Amino acid sequence: MESCALCEDFVCKKVGNLLASAEGMFVFMNNKMSEVTREEFELCARQFCSMPALIRIMADAGKLPGWVKGER
Numbered sequence: 790m791e792s793c794a795l796c797e798d799f800v801c802k803k804v805g806n807l808l809a810s811a812e813g814m815f816v817f818m819n820n821k822m823s824e825v826t827r828e829e830f831e832l833c834a835r836q837f838c839s840m841p842a843l844i845r846i847m848a849d850a851g852k853l854p855g856w857v858k859g860e861r
Contacts, residue, residue, distance in 0.1 A: 792843070795850055844858075
């Protein structure tokens with residue numbers, strides 16, 4: 790999947806606590822990091838380090854209203 794924002798299950802239990810920042814993943818998921826693969830971590834880190842991009846993707850996918858991107 791290109792972005793978590795496009796997933797039907799977003800925000801899922803696996804990434805719900807990861808939204809604050811890539812560093813937050815270590816803090817919030819410290820006791821569950823063994824369940825997260827490196828690939829999943831890197832995908833989340835890329836996306837959540839760029840929250841504006843995640844919001845744009847969600848709006849483009851129709852998951853958020855157009856006004857979120859400044860459209861009228």
